[in-house]
Amino acid sequence: MRKQLMKGNEAIVKSAILAGCRGFYGYPITPASEITEAAALYMPRAGGVFVQAESEVAAINMLYGAAAAGVRAMTASSGPGISLMQEGISYMAGAELPCVVADITRGGPGLGNIGSEQGDYHQVVKGGGHGNYRTIVLAPHSVQEMADLTALAFELADRYRNPVFVLADGFVGQMMEPVEFPQRAIEAPMPAWAVAGTAATRGNLITSLHMGCDDLEAHVLALEAKYKLAEQREACAEEWHAEDAEIVLVGYGIVGRILKAVTAEARANGLPVGLLRPITLYPFPIAHFQHLASRARVFVVVEMSNGQLLEDVRLALNGACPIEFFSRVGGNAPSHDEVLQLVREQALRLIGEERMAHA
Amino acid sequence: MPSEAVQEYTVAQGRAKSFYARYARKEELQHQTHYCPGCGHGIIHKMLARAIDELDVQDRTILIGPVGCSVFTYYYFDVGNVQAAHGRAPAVATAMKRSRPGSIVISYQGDGDLSAIGAAEILHAANRGENISVIFVNNAIYSMTGGQVAPTTLIGQKSTTTPEGRRAANEGYPLHVSELLATLEAPVYIERVGLGDNKQIAQATRAIRRAVEDQARGLGFSLVEVLAPCPTIWKMNPVDAQRWVRDVMEKTFPLGVFRDHTKEAALRPASQPAPALDEIPRLLGLAEEDLPTGNGCMLARETNVDLQVRIAGFGGQGVLLLGEVLAEAGLVAGLEVSWLPSYGPEMRSGTSNCHVRLSSQPVDSPLVSVPSVLVAMNEPSLCKFDLTVRRGGWVIYNGDTFPGDCMRDGVHVLALPFTRLADELGDPRAANMVMLGALLEIDGVLPQASIDAALHRLVKNPRWIELDERALARGRELLKDALRRGSLAKEPCAEA
Amino acid sequence: MVKGERIETKKQDRGWLRIDGEECKGCGLCIEACPPKVIAMSEELNHFGYRTAIFAGAGCTGCGVCFMVCPEPGAITVFRAAVRHVEASGHANAGIEEAISCASN
Ligand SMILES: Cc1ncc(C[n+]2csc(CCOP(=O)(O)OP(=O)(O)O)c2C)c(N)n1
Ligand code: SF4
Ligand code: SF4
Ligand code: SF4
Numbered sequence: 001m002r003k004q005l006m007k008g009n010e011a012i013v014k015s016a017i018l019a020g021c022r023g024f025y026g027y028p029i030t031p032a033s034e035i036t037e038a039a040a041l042y043m044p045r046a047g048g049v050f051v052q053a054e055s056e057v058a059a060i061n062m063l064y065g066a067a068a069a070g071v072r073a074m075t076a077s078s079g080p081g082i083s084l085m086q087e088g089i090s091y092m093a094g095a096e097l098p099c100v101v102a103d104i105t106r107g108g109p110g111l112g113n114i115g116s117e118q119g120d121y122h123q124v125v126k127g128g129g130h131g132n133y134r135t136i137v138l139a140p141h142s143v144q145e146m147a148d149l150t151a152l153a154f155e156l157a158d159r160y161r162n163p164v165f166v167l168a169d170g171f172v173g174q175m176m177e178p179v180e181f182p183q184r185a186i187e188a189p190m191p192a193w194a195v196a197g198t199a200a201t202r203g204n205l206i207t208s209l210h211m212g213c214d215d216l217e218a219h220v221l222a223l224e225a226k227y228k229l230a231e232q233r234e235a236c237a238e239e240w241h242a243e244d245a246e247i248v249l250v251g252y253g254i255v256g257r258i259l260k261a262v263t264a265e266a267r268a269n270g271l272p273v274g275l276l277r278p279i280t281l282y283p284f285p286i287a288h289f290q291h292l293a294s295r296a297r298v299f300v301v302v303e304m305s306n307g308q309l310l311e312d313v314r315l316a317l318n319g320a321c322p323i324e325f326f327s328r329v330g331g332n333a334p335s336h337d338e339v340l341q342l343v344r345e346q347a348l349r350l351i352g353e354e355r356m357a358h359a
Numbered sequence: 360m361p362s363e364a365v366q367e368y369t370v371a372q373g374r375a376k377s378f379y380a381r382y383a384r385k386e387e388l389q390h391q392t393h394y395c396p397g398c399g400h401g402i403i404h405k406m407l408a409r410a411i412d413e414l415d416v417q418d419r420t421i422l423i424g425p426v427g428c429s430v431f432t433y434y435y436f437d438v439g440n441v442q443a444a445h446g447r448a449p450a451v452a453t454a455m456k457r458s459r460p461g462s463i464v465i466s467y468q469g470d471g472d473l474s475a476i477g478a479a480e481i482l483h484a485a486n487r488g489e490n491i492s493v494i495f496v497n498n499a500i501y502s503m504t505g506g507q508v509a510p511t512t513l514i515g516q517k518s519t520t521t522p523e524g525r526r527a528a529n530e531g532y533p534l535h536v537s538e539l540l541a542t543l544e545a546p547v548y549i550e551r552v553g554l555g556d557n558k559q560i561a562q563a564t565r566a567i568r569r570a571v572e573d574q575a576r577g578l579g580f581s582l583v584e585v586l587a588p589c590p591t592i593w594k595m596n597p598v599d600a601q602r603w604v605r606d607v608m609e610k611t612f613p614l615g616v617f618r619d620h621t622k623e624a625a626l627r628p629a630s631q632p633a634p635a636l637d638e639i640p641r642l643l644g645l646a647e648e649d650l651p652t653g654n655g656c657m658l659a660r661e662t663n664v665d666l667q668v669r670i671a672g673f674g675g676q677g678v679l680l681l682g683e684v685l686a687e688a689g690l691v692a693g694l695e696v697s698w699l700p701s702y703g704p705e706m707r708s709g710t711s712n713c714h715v716r717l718s719s720q721p722v723d724s725p726l727v728s729v730p731s732v733l734v735a736m737n738e739p740s741l742c743k744f745d746l747t748v749r750r751g752g753w754v755i756y757n758g759d760t761f762p763g764d765c766m767r768d769g770v771h772v773l774a775l776p777f778t779r780l781a782d783e784l785g786d787p788r789a790a791n792m793v794m795l796g797a798l799l800e801i802d803g804v805l806p807q808a809s810i811d812a813a814l815h816r817l818v819k820n821p822r823w824i825e826l827d828e829r830a831l832a833r834g835r836e837l838l839k840d841a842l843r844r845g846s847l848a849k850e851p852c853a854e855a
Numbered sequence: 856m857v858k859g860e861r862i863e864t865k866k867q868d869r870g871w872l873r874i875d876g877e878e879c880k881g882c883g884l885c886i887e888a889c890p891p892k893v894i895a896m897s898e899e900l901n902h903f904g905y906r907t908a909i910f911a912g913a914g915c916t917g918c919g920v921c922f923m924v925c926p927e928p929g930a931i932t933v934f935r936a937a938v939r940h941v942e943a944s945g946h947a948n949a950g951i952e953e954a955i956s957c958a959s960n
Contacts, residue, residue, distance in 0.1 A: 005683075005698070013644045022633075023458060043644045047633025051458045053450065059813050061447035061480070066453030068441045069421075069462075073454070116534055118605045175699040175725050176683070178690050185639035195439035195455075197462020199418040205384070205433050209444035212386055254726070261724035284722040333730050367937035368871045372922035374929035388903070390875075396882035396905070408928065409952075435928065557888050557920050564923060590882075597882040619874055650926025 008146040008168060009076075009203040011179050012102055013042055015147035016074055018181055019098070019154040020188030022048035023073030025062035027055060027081055028100035030114040030168045031170035035076035049073075050099025058080035060088030060101075065114060067097035068206040072154055072196025073206035076102035078170075079120050081111065082130065089163050090129025093223070094194075099158035100150065101135075102166040104173035107331045115331015116170030118253060121308035122234040124165050130304040132220045134227045136164040136234065137281040143177035145231035149279070150180070154171055156192070156234060160226055166224070167281060169304065171254040171333070189349055230283055237285035244275025247346050248292050252278045259302060262339045271347050281312070289316040298346055300324045304336050363370075375408035376403070377417045382434045393431055397455050397597020399554050399587025399604075400429045401494055402641050403567070407465065408436065410568035414575055420463045423448045425477075426588075427469035428503045429496065433441055446477025450486035452491045461631055464491045470511040471501040474534050476668040478510075481540070485580050488545030490627050493582040494568040495536060496588040499608060506525035506592040509536035513611050534795055537584045548581035554588060555605025559614070600669045620725055633763055634746055651816060656808035657693040664694055664719045669744055671712035672736025672757070677791030680817065681734065682713040684795060687813035687817040688805050689717035697725035710740055732801065734794050736777075739764055753801055755794050773797055773841055780837070789830040796834020871908040871934040878930040879907040885900020885921035885931060893919060 006014075012035055013024070023314065024039035036052065049066070052061035059075045066073035082103045092099055106115040106119045122128070123139050131310040136156050146168060153164040179225050191197070195204045210216035229308040236257070241263055242248055249259040256277035265271035276286050276292055276299075289299075299321055316325065322347040326342050328334045380387045394401045403577040411417050417438055424432035426445035431442035439462070443475045448466040456464040466484075473495050486490065501507040508525055509516040509820035513535050516525040525533075548570060552563035552599045563585055570581040589598035596605060622828055640646050647732070658664070668685065673677045679700050686698040699714040714727035726855050731752045735741035741756055742765060748754055761774040764813055775797075781790040810831065818824050872894070874885075879901075885908050886894045893914040897907050907928075917935035927933045 002650060003690065005687050005696065014645060017639060017643060019646075023454060025454060035612070042633070042643055044641055045634070047631060049454070051453065051457070051487075054479050056448040057447070057532070058480050058483065061444060061450035064443070064447070065423075065441070065451035066458045067457035068451070070457045071458045073458075087444055088447070093443070171699060171725070175697060177697050177722070177725070178695075181643075181645050183640060183645075185636045187636055195421055195441050195466070197419045197421050197439055197455075197459045202418055205440045205442075207433065207440070209430060209442055215386075231612070240507055246525060257724045258726060263721055291696070333726055336724065336726075342727035368934035369937050370932055371917055371935040372919040372931070372933035374932070378928045380929075391878045391880065391930075394924070394926055396880035397884055398926050401928070402924065405923070405926075405928055454867070557924065560923050596882050599888045601887070603885060 002180045004180075005176050006143060006173060006179050007172045008140070008143045008175050009104065009187055010038045011143050012076065012150045013038035013146040014125050014181060015101065015150040016154065017042055017046045017048065019072070019151040020184045021072040021074050021154060022046065022086065022187045023052050023063070023066035023071045023145065023190075024048065024075065025053050025059045025066065025073065027053050027059050027077065027316065029078045031106055031116070031173050032078045032081075032102065034173070035102055035162055038092065041083045056084035057087065060092075062084040062130070063099045063101075064095070064097060066094055067092065068192045068195050070093070070196050070201075072098070072158070072188040074100040074102065076104065076217065078104050078106045079108045082123060086123065086129035090127070090131050090133060091131070091208050092163050093127075093133035093135065094131060095206050096223075097163070098154075098161050099163050100153045100157055100166065101163060102150070102168065105167065105169045105330070108151055113205075113331050114170070114335065116254065117322060117329055117331060118169055118255070118304040119264065119306070119308070119329065120167065121281070121303075121305050123313070124167050133223060134282055136160065136162060136283070137167050138164065139167050139252040139279060139281050140172055141253050141277065142172070143175065145279075147181060148170060148177050153170065153190070154182045155231075158188070160230055167253070168214040169252045169253045176312045203229045203287075235283040235285040235287065236279040236282055237273070237288040238279060239288060240275040242274030242276050242292055244272065244295065245292070245293070246272040246350060247274070247343060248299045248311070249273060249275045249294045249302060249339070249343070250299055252279070252281065252309065255302050255304060258334060258336060261336055262343060265336075265340060266343050271343060273343055284312050284316055286316040290320065293317055293320040294298060296321055297350055298324055300326065300342060300346060302326045302333050302339055304328055306334060375405065375412050377408040377411040377420070377437055378404075378435055379437045380838040385431070385434045392435060394428065395524050395591040396446050396592040397588060397600060398428070399498060399589065399708060402554055402560065403494060403563070403585055403587060404435060405430070406564045406567040407467070407494060409564065410571045411438065411463075411828045413568060414571055416463045416571070416575055420462060420465065421459070423452050423455070423464065423466045425468040425472040426503070427472050427501075429467060429505070430502045440499055441576065445452075446472050446475070447480055447491065449480040449489070449491070451475065452527060453484050453487070453489050456489060456491050457630075458673065462708060465838055466491055466493045468493065468495055469502070470495070470497040470499065470536075472508045474510045481536070483704040485546050485582065486543050488547075488579045488627070490574055492574045493580075494567060494570070495584040496587050497536070497589045497612065498592075499533075500589055500592050502589045502592045511536075511612075513608065533610065537582065537617045539836060540582060544617050546577040546582065547578055547620045547624045549584075550616045551584040551586065551612060551614050553586040553604050553609055553614055554599060555586065555609060559605065562614075566673065573621055573624075576628045578621060579627055584612075586614075590736045597757065628662065637803075649707050650693050651687070651812065656691055658719075658804065658806070662719060662804060664717055666715075666717040666732065666802055667730050668713060668715040668732045668798070669727050669730040669747070670715065670734040670735065671710060671740030671744055674709060674711045676711075676736045677788060678736060679713050681791040681795050684792075684810070684813045684817055685715050685798070686717070687816055688809040692805050692809040694719060695722050697722045699725045710743070712740065712744070727742070732733050732798055734798060736794070738762060751753060753798075757794065757799050773838060775837060784829055784833060785826055792827040792830035793837070794832040796831035797838040798834070799831070800835040802836040863919050864871070865959050868913060868915050869936050870915035871894075872909055872921065873932040874908050874932050875932075876901050876907045877903070878927045879905065880927060880930075881905040882926065884910070885926045886928070888924040890918060890919045890920065891916060
C-alpha cells in the first residue's frame with residue numbers, strides 16, 4: 001500500500017518539497033497553520049529555508065527574494081493574510097517571479113471567523129493586487145489533489161514565471177484522507193534569469209518598474225500574452241456523470257465533494273444530473289461549460305460565497321443556458337439535503353416544461 | 360633623475376569598477392545619474408561601489424533597491440540587482456541571503472522606505488540578525504513624492520504635509536532608527552554618519568565599507584545610517600544643504616557608533632549541507648517503512664462497507680483521536696476513508712467533533728450530515744447531533760441515562776457511563792477507546808489486526824497502547840452484553 | 856577606475872584633475888571641498904544646460920576630496936604623481952586618509 005492518511009495541509013508541504021521547493025516563508029493563521037508548522041519541521045531537514053515572518057507582508061516579500069534568487073518557494077495563509085500579501089503578489093507578477101501561495105480559506109470579511117468559506121474567490125482569482133496581472137489558481141477538492149496540484153503549481157509557476165495559488169477551503173486543508181506521493185524528489189533547475197550572487201547572474205535584474213509608457217505597455221502586453229497562453233493550455237475541470245446531464249451542478253473544492261454525493265443520489269433516483277467541477281479557477285474552464293451547455297437545460301452553481309463563482313459561470317455560459325444558484329456562507333457548508341432538494345425542484349420544473357411543450 | 364622634465368600621473372580616484380561605464384538601462388542621458396545636483400544618494404552610491412571594489416565582491420553582490428529617489432540603483436551598479444516594494448527590502452534581503460548564503464546582500468533604503476512603511480521589516484531583519492548590510496539614507500523627508508513629512512523630519516521642519524512645520528503633538532518626534540535598532544541584541548554594527556563636510560564624508564566611506572566587510576566575514580547584521588542632503592526638496596543650494604546636514608540635522612541625529620560587536624561577534628552558523636535527493640522521501644516520512652502495511656488485514660474486495668460516523672464531545676476527550684484510529688484502521692483494511700475535524704478555538708475548550716467515513720467506494724463527500732453512527736461523548740453533543748442520525752443507525756452515548764428528549768424511534772442506542780468504565784480500567788481518558796470498541800463491534804467488518812495496526816501508528820506511548828487495547832476489548836464486550844441482554848434503548852425498525 | 860591610465864604634463868604638482876564636462880552637473884560641492892581651491896565653475900553652460908566645474912590646471916595636491924564629495928560616479932578623476940602612487944599601497948583608500956588630513960572645512 002502506498003497511501004498514508006494525512007491532512008491536506010501537511011500533504012501540501014510534503015508535495016512541495018518533493019517538487020523541489022526549498023523555501024517557506026509564512027505567518028500562522030487558522031485554518032492554514034499546519035502548513036507553516038509542517039514546513040518548519042520538514043523544510044530544514046530537506047536543506048531548505050524556513051522563516052516565520054513578522055507578517056504576511058514580510059512573508060510574501062521574502063518569497064519575492066527567494067524567487068529572485070532562483071529558488072522554488074512558497075507560503076500559505078488564509079483570507080486576512082492573503083489580503084496583506086496582495087502587494088507582494090502584484091510585484092511578483094510584475095517582476096515575473098514564480099511562487100506558490102496556498103490560501104486555505106476561512107470566513108470573512110474582516111476577521112470573519114475560522115469556519116470554512118470560499119469568500120476569497122474574487123481576491124485570489126481576479127487578482128486582489130494592483131495592475132494588469134493574473135494569477136493561476138488551482139482548486140483541490142481532496143487531500144490527494146492538495147498534493148498533486150501543489151506539485152503542478154510549482155511547474156506552472158516556473159513555466160509562466162508567475163505566482164500560482166492553491167485555493168482550498170478550510171475543510172480540504174483540515175481533513176485527512178489517504179494520499180500517495182511520487183517516490184522521487186525533483187531538483188528544481190536554477191533559472192537563467194535569477195539573481196544568485198554569482199558572476200554568471202551578475203547582469204540580471206529583477207524589477208517590476210518600467211518607467212517609459214511604451215516600456216510598461218510592452219511589458220503588460222507580454223504578460224497578457226502569457227496569460228492567454230495559459231488560458232489555452234492550462235484550463236482544467238472534472239466532469240462527473242456530466243456527459244448526458246440535463247442538470248449540471250457546478251462547484252469547486254469541498255463543494256465539489258458534496259455535489260458528487262448529491263449527483264450520486266440523484267442519479268440513483270433516475271434524475272439526469274451531473275457535476276462540472278472547475279479545477280483551475282483561472283484560467284476558468286470555459287470550454288467545458290460551453291460543451292456541456294449544448295445538452296444541459298440548467299446549470300446549478302453551488303458555492304460557499306455570495307455569487308463570486310457564479311459571475312465566472314455567467315461569463316463562461318454567456319447566456320447559453322439558464323443558471324440557478326445556491327450558497328451558504330459564514331462557515332456553513334451547503335448540506336446534501338439542501339442541494340438535493342434544489343435539484344428535485346429543478347427536475348420537476350424541467351418535466352413540467354416538457355409537458356407544456358408536448359401539450 | 361632631476362633632468363626629466365616630464366612627470367607621469369596615474370589615476371588615484373576615478374569611476375569605481377562596480378559602476379557601469381554607461382547607464383544603458385536608463386532611457387536617456389545615459390552618461391550621468393538621474394539624481395539632482397548635489398544629491399546625497401550619488402555620494403553614497405560611490406562609497407558603496409568603492410567598498411564593493413575594495414572587498415572584491417562585485418560578482419557576489421546583490422543590491423536591493425528601494426522605492427524612493429534611489430529606486431534606480433540598478434541603473435548604476437554592475438552587480439546582481441533586485442528592485443523591492445516600498446519598505447520591504449529587508450524582507451527580500453532576508454530570503455536572498457538565506458537562499459544564497461555565499462552572496463553579499465545589500466539593502467539600500469531611504470528614510471520613508473525604511474523607517475515608516477518598512478519599519479516592521481527592518482526591525483525584524485535586524486532582530487533576526489540577518490547577515491546583510493543595510494545602507495539607510497536619512498534625508499529627513501520623502502523626496503521622490505515631492506517632500507512630504509517623514510518619521511525623520513526635524514521638529515519645525517516644513518514639508519508639503521506639515522506646511523507649518525512638524526509639530527510633535529501632531530507628527531510625533533523624529534525617529535532615531537540607529538538608536539532604536541541598537542537596543543536589539545543581534546545587530547553587529549550600527550553607525551550613524553553624515554555627508555555634512557569632508558571629514559564626515561571620509562568617515563561615512565569607512566563605515567559603509569565596514570558594513571559590507573562584516574557581512575563578507577559572516578558576522579551578521581549591520582546598518583549605516585547616512586544623514587544625506589536633498590538640496591531640491593530642502594530648497595537649498597547643494598553647498599548649503601551639505602552644511603545643513605552638519606549644522607542642523609546632526610543636532611537631532613548625533614553621529615556615532617551605536618553598536619559594534621565586530622570583534623566579539625561569532626560567525627553565524629553555516630547552513631546544513633542539503634541531503635541527497637533520494638533521501639528526501641525518507642526525511643518526509645514517506646519511505647516504504649513509514650507507509651501503513653495492510654498485510655493480513657485487508658478486507659475481501661466484495662465486502663460492502665459504508666460507515667458514516669460523527670464523533671462529538673468536549674475538547675480533550677479524545678474525539679479526534681477516536682476518529683483518526685477508525686479512519687486509519689479503515690485505510691489499513693483497504694477501504695476508502697476520510698476524516699474531517701471541526702477545528703479552531705473550539706478544540707481548546709468547548710465542543711469538538713469530527714466526521715469519519717469508511718467505504719468500499721471512493722468517498723464522495725467527507726462531510727457526514729446523516730451519520731450511521733453517532734458517538735456522543737457528552738450530553739450537549741448528543742443534543743446537537745442526535746436528530747441527524749439515520750433511521751436504523753446507532754447512537755453510542757457516554758452517560759448513565761439517555762436524556763428523554765433525545766429519545767426517538769428507529770435508532771439503536773447504547774448509553775453507558777463510558778468515562779467511569781474507563782476509569783475502572785485505569786484512566787478515564789480511555790473512554791474514547793471503550794466507545795470505539797463498542798462501535799467496532801456494531802459494524803464488525805474491520806479486522807482486529809487493522810485496529811491494532813492503527814493504534815500502533817497513532818499512539819506512541821506503550822502504556823497508552825496497552826490501556827487502549829484493553830479499552831477497545833472492553834467496549835466490544837459491553838456491546839455484546841447489551842445485545843445479549845436486549846437492553847438497547849430502542850429496537851431497530853426495519854429499514855425503508 | 857581606469858587602471859594604469861597615464862597622462863603627461865609639464866607641471867610638477869603632486870596631483871592632477873580631470874573633470875568630465877558632460878557628466879558634471881555643476882553642483883559646486885567639489886569647488887567648496889577642494890582645500891587649495893583649484894576648482895572653479897565655468898562661465899559657459901554645457902549642452903545639457905549646466906555650468907560645470909573646471910580645474911585650474913595647477914596646484915592640485917591629489918588629495919581626492921573633490922572626488923569623494925562629487926555625487927557623480929565618473930565626473931571627476933584624480934591623478935597622482937606616479938612615483939608617489941607606486942609607493943602607496945596601490946589601494947585607492949590611501950587617498951581618503953589624506954583627504955581627512957588636509958580637509959579645511
Ligand atoms: C505602497 C506605496 N506607498 C506609497 C508609495 C509612494 N512613494 C514612493 S517613494 C515614497 C517616499 C520615499 O521617501 P524616502 O524613502 O525617504 O526616499 P527618498 O525619496 O527621500 O530618497 C513614497 C511615499 C509607493 N511607491 N508605494
Ligand atoms: S529630490 Fe532630493 S533625494 Fe531626490 S534626487 Fe533630488 S536631491 Fe536627491
Ligand atoms: S584632488 Fe584635492 S587638491 Fe586636487 S582638485 Fe581635488 S580636492 Fe583639490
Ligand atoms: S561635485 Fe561633481 S557634479 Fe558637482 S560640480 Fe563638482 S564635478 Fe560637477
